[in-house]
Amino acid sequence: MEFSIFLLVWTLILAWVGRGVVRVVCNIFFHPLRKFPGPNWAKATEWWKTYIEVVKQESMTDVLVRLHKQYGDVVRVGPNELHFANPAAYNEIYSTSARWDKERILYEAFGEDHSSFGLLSYAESKQRKDVLQPLFSRRAILNMQSLVRENMDHLASVLINNNTAGKSSDLLFAFRCYAIDTITNFCFSKSVHALDEPEFAAPIVVAMDASLPTFHLFKHFPLFRKTILGLPPWLAIKASPETAGLTNLQVILGEQVREVSSNPEKLKDTRYPTIYHRLLDKDAHKGNPVPDFTALYEEAQTMMFAGGVTVGDALMTGHFHVLDQPELYKKLQAEVRTVWPDINSPPSFEAFEGLPLLTATIKETLRMSPGACSPLLRVVPPSGATVSGKSIPGGTIVGITSVLVHQSPSIFPVPEKFNPGRWLGDDAKGLEQWLVAFSKGPRSCLGINLAWCELYIAFATMLRRFEMRLDGTKREDLVWRDCFTPYFSGRHLRVWCVPVDE
Numbered sequence: 088m089e090f091s092i093f094l095l096v097w098t099l100i101l102a103w104v105g106r107g108v109v110r111v112v113c114n115i116f117f118h119p120l121r122k123f124p125g126p127n128w129a130k131a132t133e134w135w136k137t138y139i140e141v142v143k144q145e146s147m148t149d150v151l152v153r154l155h156k157q158y159g160d161v162v163r164v165g166p167n168e169l170h171f172a173n174p175a176a177y178n179e180i181y182s183t184s185a186r187w188d189k190e191r192i193l194y195e196a197f198g199e200d201h202s203s204f205g206l207l208s209y210a211e212s213k214q215r216k217d218v219l220q221p222l223f224s225r226r227a228i229l230n231m232q233s234l235v236r237e238n239m240d241h242l243a244s245v246l247i248n249n250n251t252a253g254k255s256s257d258l259l260f261a262f263r264c265y266a267i268d269t270i271t272n273f274c275f276s277k278s279v280h281a282l283d284e285p286e287f288a289a290p291i292v293v294a295m296d297a298s299l300p301t302f303h304l305f306k307h308f309p310l311f312r313k314t315i316l317g318l319p320p321w322l323a324i325k326a327s328p329e330t331a332g333l334t335n336l337q338v339i340l341g342e343q344v345r346e347v348s349s350n351p352e353k354l355k356d357t358r359y360p361t362i363y364h365r366l367l368d369k370d371a372h373k374g375n376p377v378p379d380f381t382a383l384y385e386e387a388q389t390m391m392f393a394g395g396v397t398v399g400d401a402l403m404t405g406h407f408h409v410l411d412q413p414e415l416y417k418k419l420q421a422e423v424r425t426v427w428p429d430i431n432s433p434p435s436f437e438a439f440e441g442l443p444l445l446t447a448t449i450k451e452t453l454r455m456s457p458g459a460c461s462p463l464l465r466v467v468p469p470s471g472a473t474v475s476g477k478s479i480p481g482g483t484i485v486g487i488t489s490v491l492v493h494q495s496p497s498i499f500p501v502p503e504k505f506n507p508g509r510w511l512g513d514d515a516k517g518l519e520q521w522l523v524a525f526s527k528g529p530r531s532c533l534g535i536n537l538a539w540c541e542l543y544i545a546f547a548t549m550l551r552r553f554e555m556r557l558d559g560t561k562r563e564d565l566v567w568r569d570c571f572t573p574y575f576s577g578r579h580l581r582v583w584c585v586p587v588d589e
């Protein structure tokens with residue numbers, strides 16, 4: 088009996104190893120992508136990526152830059168995955184007509200499979216985005232801009248208090264709090280008051296930040312993800328302290344969603360239409376069912392990460408570069424004053440849109456900010472496709488990181504320099520197509536109008552209401568690691584924000 092169990096175990100192990108060896112051999116010698124260059128380990132097995140991202144904890148975007156230098160325009164970065172370097176590939180993969188599915192393993196890692204962001208197919212996501220789109224239209228955002236203004240004024244008052252107390256301010260968390268208070272209010276007509284927390288270390292912001300590195304664990308070990316997300320919160324935190332950030336976030340958001348779902352009437356008479364009023368409105372779904380609790384929760388998580396982290400990161404990056412260039416800073420201050428002469432009467436966001444240098448500075452900010460830095464992986468449809476002049480078989484996973492487009496010297500000369508002037512010259516119009524921070528095509532950013540509104544109002548307010556000075560922050564402090572969005576592991580941007588009187 089003992090002998091046969093021993094034999095069975097060994098047979099299973101050998102079968103497993105044998106299967107692995109056969110797969111590796113097939114991937115290297117017989118796979119349809121075998122002619123594409125790349126590291127042998129990447130061609131052989133998906134575990135190569137696990138090794139890079141989980142064990143070595145390298146930023147995949149840095150690795151991709153290196154690989155393209157070594158292997159050229161197209162690199163095989165997984166048995167079934169190609170990465171492109173030619174910026175033209177961006178417009179091919181993410182074009183309006185290419186309605187390619189999002190890639191399962193990457194997108195399931197977020198645990199937001201039932202949200203506008205996580206739904207894999209174009210058709211499913213369109214149905215959800217059609218429901219939400221009216222709230223994110225330009226007109227809708229113009230109508231709710233007072234909410235953004237209020238949050239920015241609130242942020243300004245906290246910065247003034249910090250200055251009075253003799254402290255500089257952490258502008259990474261400050262801007263994330265600003266974006267989070269805005270989006271939670273827009274979702275639930277109720278703020279989480281992130282801006283009121285000391286040092287801007289609001290539980291939701293800290294939880295989101297701490298959960299960013301978890302992303303790789305969840306991506307490469309789906310069983311681990313399912314187990315942790317399935318446990319009661321107290322047990323999940325005990326079992327896996329490194330993912331406690333995400334568990335805490337789930338608790339905070341779960342409470343909000345439960346509250347509005349059990350009493351949707353509460354959202355009826357708000358100053359502006361809210362996201363959850365819309366999501367819970369039967370008529371808005373045109374015959375399709377109202378999303379269940381899981382989908383409602385996951386949509387909230389999407390809104391927090393998509394709407395909070397990205398905006399905060401862009402504002403932090405832009406402010407560092409502006410403050411690092413005193414001449415640019417002075418010019419921007421003077422320009423904002425032209426539409427905002429009386430400090431107590433801020434103009435509407437449309438007035439800021441007419442300012443050429445501010446607009447150019449925001450575009451340059453979006454170019455320099457890592458944003459959604461990972462390649463946004465898509466699956467080529469069964470009929471196959473041509474990308475960057477190469478014939479790609481159906482079922483292949485493809486992507487190109489926006490970082491390679493934004494750092495391309497042939498499009499943006501001296502790409503490492505923060506230079507808003509590049510958006511002001513005669514050739515500037517042609518550059519617009521290469522600003523891909525919000526991605527392109529049918530899965531591009533739903534919140535683009537809200538993001539622009541938040542960026543304009545925040546930049547203009549900081550420039551008009553404060554004399555700012557870097558508190559020791561250096562370029563190297565802004566080092567980040569690709570965790571789909573960047574994880575800033577260095578010292579946060581700290582700035583002295585001295586209020587101006589008039």
Ligand code: HEM
Binds near residue numbers: 524534
């Ligand atoms: C500077 C700020 C922002 C940047 C750089 C940004 C960037 C992006 C990018 C690159 C995508 C495509 C992701 C993918 O293909 O997987 C995306 C999608 C999305 N964004 Fe944004 N975003 C920003 C702000 C916002 C805001 C304020 C919201 C509002 C809640 C938002 C909501 C979304 C949603 C719901 C999607 C999913 C769309 C889909 O999958 O079809 N984003 N964003």
